[in-house]
Amino acid sequence: MVAEALRERVCRANVALAASGLVLETFGNVSGADHDAGLMAIKPSGVPYDTLTPPDIVLVAIESGDLVDSALRPSSDTPTHLELYRAFRCGGIVHTHSKYATAFAQARAPIRCLGTTHADYFRGDVPVTRPMTEAEVAGEYERHTGLVIVETIRTLGLSPSDVPAALVANHGPFVWADDPAHAVETARVLEYLAEVNLAARLINPDEPAPDRFLIDRHYLRKHGARAYYGQKPRAS
Amino acid sequence: MVAEALRERVCRANVALAASGLVLETFGNVSGADHDAGLMAIKPSGVPYDTLTPPDIVLVAIESGDLVDSALRPSSDTPTHLELYRAFRCGGIVHTHSKYATAFAQARAPIRCLGTTHADYFRGDVPVTRPMTEAEVAGEYERHTGLVIVETIRTLGLSPSDVPAALVANHGPFVWADDPAHAVETARVLEYLAEVNLAARLINPDEPAPDRFLIDRHYLRKHGARAYYGQKPRAS
Amino acid sequence: MVAEALRERVCRANVALAASGLVLETFGNVSGADHDAGLMAIKPSGVPYDTLTPPDIVLVAIESGDLVDSALRPSSDTPTHLELYRAFRCGGIVHTHSKYATAFAQARAPIRCLGTTHADYFRGDVPVTRPMTEAEVAGEYERHTGLVIVETIRTLGLSPSDVPAALVANHGPFVWADDPAHAVETARVLEYLAEVNLAARLINPDEPAPDRFLIDRHYLRKHGARAYYGQKPRAS
Amino acid sequence: MVAEALRERVCRANVALAASGLVLETFGNVSGADHDAGLMAIKPSGVPYDTLTPPDIVLVAIESGDLVDSALRPSSDTPTHLELYRAFRCGGIVHTHSKYATAFAQARAPIRCLGTTHADYFRGDVPVTRPMTEAEVAGEYERHTGLVIVETIRTLGLSPSDVPAALVANHGPFVWADDPAHAVETARVLEYLAEVNLAARLINPDEPAPDRFLIDRHYLRKHGARAYYGQKPRAS
Numbered sequence: 055m056v057a058e059a060l061r062e063r064v065c066r067a068n069v070a071l072a073a074s075g076l077v078l079e080t081f082g083n084v085s086g087a088d089h090d091a092g093l094m095a096i097k098p099s100g101v102p103y104d105t106l107t108p109p110d111i112v113l114v115a116i117e118s119g120d121l122v123d124s125a126l127r128p129s130s131d132t133p134t135h136l137e138l139y140r141a142f143r144c145g146g147i148v149h150t151h152s153k154y155a156t157a158f159a160q161a162r163a164p165i166r167c168l169g170t171t172h173a174d175y176f177r178g179d180v181p182v183t184r185p186m187t188e189a190e191v192a193g194e195y196e197r198h199t200g201l202v203i204v205e206t207i208r209t210l211g212l213s214p215s216d217v218p219a220a221l222v223a224n225h226g227p228f229v230w231a232d233d234p235a236h237a238v239e240t241a242r243v244l245e246y247l248a249e250v251n252l253a254a255r256l257i258n259p260d261e262p263a264p265d266r267f268l269i270d271r272h273y274l275r276k277h278g279a280r281a282y283y284g285q286k287p288r289a290s
Numbered sequence: 291m292v293a294e295a296l297r298e299r300v301c302r303a304n305v306a307l308a309a310s311g312l313v314l315e316t317f318g319n320v321s322g323a324d325h326d327a328g329l330m331a332i333k334p335s336g337v338p339y340d341t342l343t344p345p346d347i348v349l350v351a352i353e354s355g356d357l358v359d360s361a362l363r364p365s366s367d368t369p370t371h372l373e374l375y376r377a378f379r380c381g382g383i384v385h386t387h388s389k390y391a392t393a394f395a396q397a398r399a400p401i402r403c404l405g406t407t408h409a410d411y412f413r414g415d416v417p418v419t420r421p422m423t424e425a426e427v428a429g430e431y432e433r434h435t436g437l438v439i440v441e442t443i444r445t446l447g448l449s450p451s452d453v454p455a456a457l458v459a460n461h462g463p464f465v466w467a468d469d470p471a472h473a474v475e476t477a478r479v480l481e482y483l484a485e486v487n488l489a490a491r492l493i494n495p496d497e498p499a500p501d502r503f504l505i506d507r508h509y510l511r512k513h514g515a516r517a518y519y520g521q522k523p524r525a526s
Numbered sequence: 527m528v529a530e531a532l533r534e535r536v537c538r539a540n541v542a543l544a545a546s547g548l549v550l551e552t553f554g555n556v557s558g559a560d561h562d563a564g565l566m567a568i569k570p571s572g573v574p575y576d577t578l579t580p581p582d583i584v585l586v587a588i589e590s591g592d593l594v595d596s597a598l599r600p601s602s603d604t605p606t607h608l609e610l611y612r613a614f615r616c617g618g619i620v621h622t623h624s625k626y627a628t629a630f631a632q633a634r635a636p637i638r639c640l641g642t643t644h645a646d647y648f649r650g651d652v653p654v655t656r657p658m659t660e661a662e663v664a665g666e667y668e669r670h671t672g673l674v675i676v677e678t679i680r681t682l683g684l685s686p687s688d689v690p691a692a693l694v695a696n697h698g699p700f701v702w703a704d705d706p707a708h709a710v711e712t713a714r715v716l717e718y719l720a721e722v723n724l725a726a727r728l729i730n731p732d733e734p735a736p737d738r739f740l741i742d743r744h745y746l747r748k749h750g751a752r753a754y755y756g757q758k759p760r761a762s
Numbered sequence: 763m764v765a766e767a768l769r770e771r772v773c774r775a776n777v778a779l780a781a782s783g784l785v786l787e788t789f790g791n792v793s794g795a796d797h798d799a800g801l802m803a804i805k806p807s808g809v810p811y812d813t814l815t816p817p818d819i820v821l822v823a824i825e826s827g828d829l830v831d832s833a834l835r836p837s838s839d840t841p842t843h844l845e846l847y848r849a850f851r852c853g854g855i856v857h858t859h860s861k862y863a864t865a866f867a868q869a870r871a872p873i874r875c876l877g878t879t880h881a882d883y884f885r886g887d888v889p890v891t892r893p894m895t896e897a898e899v900a901g902e903y904e905r906h907t908g909l910v911i912v913e914t915i916r917t918l919g920l921s922p923s924d925v926p927a928a929l930v931a932n933h934g935p936f937v938w939a940d941d942p943a944h945a946v947e948t949a950r951v952l953e954y955l956a957e958v959n960l961a962a963r964l965i966n967p968d969e970p971a972p973d974r975f976l977i978d979r980h981y982l983r984k985h986g987a988r989a990y991y992g993q994k995p996r997a998s
Contacts, residue, residue: 078954079947080992081879100992130983130991151879153954157961160876162970168396170461171317171387188975195979224972225878239315246314246389252961253393253488262398264460267424271431275366283366284316284336404632406697407553407623475551482550482625489629489724498634500696503660507667511602519602520552520572640868642933643789643859711787718786718861725865725960734870736932739896743903747838755838756788756808 056091057123061111064095067146067234068111072103074242076152083129086146086234087139092116094139098126116140130196137200138230142207142214146234148241151226154248158182159221165248168261172251173272175243177216181206185223203228216273219244292327293359297347300331303382303470304347308339310478312388319365322382322470323375328352330375334362352376366432373436374466378443378450382470384477387462390484394418395457401484404497408487409508411479413452417442421459439464452509455480528563529595533583536567539618539706540583544575546714548624555601558618558706559611564588566611570598588612602668609672610702614679614686618706620713623698626720630654631693637720640733644723645744647715649688653678657695675700688745691716764799765831769819772803775854775942776819780811782950784860791837794854794942795847800824802847806834824848838904845908846938850915850922854942856949859934862956866890867929873956876969880955881980883948885924888955889914893931911936924981927952 067084071077080103085096094114101110112128114121116139121128129135135147150156158165165180167173183202190198203220218240219229229244231237255261276283303320307313316339321332330350337346348364350357352375357364365371371383386392394401394416401416403409419438426434439456454476455465465480467473491497512519539556543549552575557568566586573582584600586593588611593600601607607619622628630637637652639645655674662670675692690712691701699716703709727733748755775792779785788811793804802822809818820836822829824847829836837843843855858864866873866888873888875881891910898906911928926948927937937952939945963969984991 078879079951081882098993127993153958154961156877156879157958158965160958160962160969161966163965168460169392171314171392174317185970185973186976188973191973191975191979224876224970224976243315250389250393250396252965253390254396256492256964257394257399257488258397261396262421262460265421265424265427267427268422268460271427285334285363404696405628407550407628410553479551486625486629486632489626490632492728493630493635493724494633497632498657498696501657501660501663503663504658504696507663521570521599640932641864643786643864646789715787722861722865722868725862726868728964729866729871729960730869733868734893734932737893737896737899739899740894740932743899757806757835 056088057093057095057113058108060086060088060091060093060095061108061113064097064111064234065106065108067148067238068097068103068106070235070238071148071150071241074238076150076241076245077103078151082148082150083131084146084148084234084238085129085135087116087144089116089139089143089145093122094135096128096132096135099129101126131199133194133197134200134203134228137197137204138228141200141204142230144214144218144230145232146230146237148229148234148237149226150241150245152241152245152248154252155221155227155245156225157252158248159226160224162223165221165244165251166261166263167269168251168254168263170264170268170272171243172247173264173269174276175240175247176219177269177273178212180217180219180221180227180244180247181210181212182221183223199225292324293329293331293349294344296322296324296327296329296331297344297349300333300347300470301342301344303384303474304333304339304342306471306474307384307386307477310474312386312477312481313339314387318384318386319367320382320384320470320474321365321371323352323380325352325375325379325381329358330371332364332368332371335365337362367435369430369433370436370439370464373433373440374464377436377440378466380450380454380466381468382466382473384465384470384473385462386477386481388477388481388484390488391457391463391481393488394484395462396460398459401457401480401487402497402499403505404487404490404499406500406504406508407479408483409500409505410512411476411483412455413505413509414448416453416455416457416463416480416483417446417448418457419459435461528560529565529567529585530580532558532560532563532565532567533580533585536569536583536706537578537580539620539710540569540575540578542707542710543620543622543713546710548622548713548717549575550623554620554622555603556618556620556706556710557601557607559588559616561588561611561615561617565594566607568600568604568607571601573598603671605666605669606672606675606700609669609676610700613672613676614702616686616690616702617704618702618709620701620706620709621698622713622717624713624717624720626724627693627699627717628697629724630720631698632696634695637693637716637723638733638735639741640723640726640735642736642740642744643715644719645736645741646748647712647719648691649741649745650684652689652691652693652699652716652719653682653684654693655695671697764796765801765803765821766816768794768796768799768801768803769816769821772805772819772942773814773816775856775946776805776811776814778943778946779856779858779949782946784858784949784953785811786859790856790858791839792854792856792942792946793837793843795824795852797824797847797851797853801830802843804836804840804843807837809834839907841902841905842908842911842936845905845912846936849908849912850938852922852926852938853940854938854945856937856942856945857934858949858953860949860953860956862960863929863935863953865960866956867934868932870931873929873952873959874969874971875977876959876962876971878972878976878980879951879958881972881977882984883951883955884927885977885981886920888925888927888929888935888952889918889920890929891931907933
């Protein structure tokens with residue numbers, strides 16, 4: 055039951071990702087996790103989005119990495135997702151090769167927080183990892199991709215829920231959230247932020263950052279105990 | 291009756307805004323005012339555009355800021371809109387995070403008047419506000435956002451009907467007009483002007499501005515007593 | 527009969543222009559001419575494209591500029607079109623505010639011939655006019671817009687059929703062809719060329735121009751007596 | 763039978779190319795080859811994509827260049843395709859004037875390998891040819907276009923299957939693959955790579971290239987005997 059609900063949500067989020075225009079060919083994938091059940095569900099490798107149905111979604115045990123009751127191969131990025139679930143205990147992860155976020159990853163430049171829309175989703179710059187070493191790439195490459203993301207967030211002293219994304223150098227963005235649908239929304243916003251950021255740099259290379267108090271105001275307007283954006287949850 | 295007609299027009303303008311591609315997720319909102327009735331109608335906060343119906347539109351008394359006969363929370367930007375209605379007595383306001391206008395806001399650069407299309411809508415550069423102070427942000431932040439727009443237009447000695455938009459530094463554009471539908475049209479044109487402006491800068495960083503007489507000719511061709519663009523109003 | 531056929535073709539070309547995405551709001555217009563009948567047909571001013579029908583198209587006598595059997599006001603750009611028909615004896619004219627061509631007009635930079643696609647349509651750079659004088663703008667502004675285009679083509683010693691477009695400084699592109707449909711096609715290609723040109727400049731500011739013999743080869747592959755592109759006209 | 767199957771595949775790939783948004787007007791073409799039958803099938807010259815049916819596809823003998831059982835003229839680029847089939851023995855070729863790849867061709871700059879998506883398709887930079895000489899352009903121009911591509915790949919010591927594309931200077935991209943459909947996919951990816959590449963340059967002009975071991979890892983993850991991307995071929 056838990057597994058089927060998770061597959062259903064992950065399938066729907068993958069379809070939403072494809073509809074968002076963020077994916078090129080079959081690149082990109084969404085996964086979701088149920089930490090109580092110890093399960094991750096993820097897109098199968100190289101399968102077109104338009105034929106994807108919930109039974110195609112591959113189940114993997116988060117701790118062991120073993121396949122659970124699945125016929126298809128999981129996304130080749132599966133070990134990356136697993137490391138992020140283990141470290142961040144998030145509920146959904148998206149990986150894309152979306153144009154502008156990928157351009158920042160290729161330029162090895164963080165997506166700087168230049169405005170209030172950025173601050174509504176990320177409480178500061180979206181960082182870029184260091185390049186991976188030859189040993190990391192030669193061995194368990196995809197697992198080390200996850201580890202270098204975790205290292206980046208921790209080295210910079212960031213909270214993974216305050217800054218729920220990172221750019222893998224010369225590769226592309228990984229985004230996480232409390233569930234797969236929110237991770238897709240955050241990936242869409244990240245691509246928008248990257249595109250606006252590049253335009254702002256071209257207009258003014260000095261790109262004046264907003265004051266810290268403005269970033270915090272916007273972030274806290276939407277997140278946490280004193281959020282006042284949107285409709286109040288109904289009291290039943 | 292007045293209230294229902296206003297809600298209807300504001301709802302339609304919000305749907306038009308969403309269809310224009312200027313909004314990201316649920317960011318962006320349109321309001322409209324009936325100054326005789328002392329009422330403003332505005333989009334509810336965080337409600338998706340595709341389910342919006344006229345009864346969802348929130349009514350607010352312009353002078354007091356009190357909610358009138360409304361179940362939903364108004365847009366969190368409501369105090370900004372109220373300050374603009376009080377100062378400019380316009381009939382419609384649009385706020386978006388549209389890409390290129392937001393990039394100019396993040397770069398803290400005005401959208402310079404470089405051509406006749408700009409002059410058809412704005413009689414000069416579209417200005418950018420100063421950054422807001424910590425006290426302004428910490429307190430009634432959204433109200434101060436409106437006040438800093440009014441301050442910008444007044445300090446520059448501009449007529450709010452000649453230059454019906456401003457960019458809030460590190461935030462995005464606010465646009466006003468005589469009614470909500472025209473405000474949406476002006477917001478669409480502003481985004482086009484920002485995109486063309488950036489391209490013109492990249493082609494020629496010296497961006498030669500048109501002569502003042504060309505700007506005035508175009509502005510007055512569409513506005514005021516001697517306008518000759520479009521069809522003559524029918525004499526009944 | 528001649529008039530109705532012309533109205534029909536011009537109406538269809540205006541609808542094609544709107545579908546091309548080159549026009550902003552009601553900006554932009556297509557006209558066509560029948561020089562034997564001495565008639566030009568043009569879009570009415572400020573009328574939305576989606577409701578346009580052949581009877582709305584306005585007929586104007588090319589020589590006198592008088593309206594012929596028409597209820598609506600013609601496009602405010604009518605005097606510009608008339609000057610171009612008088613000087614170039616072309617069969618169709620398009621004016622747009624398409625983004626990239628307008629950006630070059632605002633930057634007062636010609637669209638340089640950098641490749642074979644450009645040479646397939648234009649045998650050299652697409653020029654930009656000088657800025658108009660205060661006297662030209664204050665008086666018959668739209669007529670002088672046409673005259674400054676004609677002056678530009680003649681001063682540069684260009685053939686208007688070899689280089690069937692010009693950018694009006696700080697305004698936008700005018701494009702002409704043997705008929706309205708081809709003028710719309712040429713306007714679409716011009717916008718593509720402008721966009722590619724800007725990207726090429728950003729990649730390599732030295733933008734190496736192709737050799738003259740390559741330009742001529744491509745231009746003559748599609749135009750003139752020895753053209754060999756496309757299917758041969760059927761011998762009946 | 764062989765001929766009809768080839769025409770069918772080439773027709774379908776041309777329709778897919780048009781749907782991809784990579785072609786401007788009637789520019790661009792896809793061909794396919796059956797080397798056992800000694801046949802190439804290619805789009806007819808100047809025929810719109812939306813009316814294309816398999817019998818319109820033109821058959822050409824690869825060795826002699828003679829037309830086989832075809833009523834329409836083949837694409838004017840036919841001699842280019844023939845030279846590539848003779849030299850590379852590939853199964854499908856695409857030529858487009860897609861915007862960003864064409865901009866790199868006009869700037870005479872290679873599309874540098876800056877990331878893993880690039881490495882998934884091309885094991886290194888996509889090169890640009892030298893400009894063609896006056897003698898090459900004056901004579902069998904289209905044939906020499908093919909020869910200069912072959913010269914570029916060979917002079918750089920590249921394997922045409924490792925780097926299955928080249929940019930013709932001041933012209934545009936040619937892409938090849940094992941069959942027409944894959945050539946269209948590769949052309950779509952090339953355009954994406956060119957666009958991302960330009961954005962990365964604008965963000966960071968030093969554009970740090972990925973390490974060789976990362977490029978090889980990604981290329982070999984999808985190609986060759988140890989590929990592990992996608993689903994395993996079914997054992998029958």
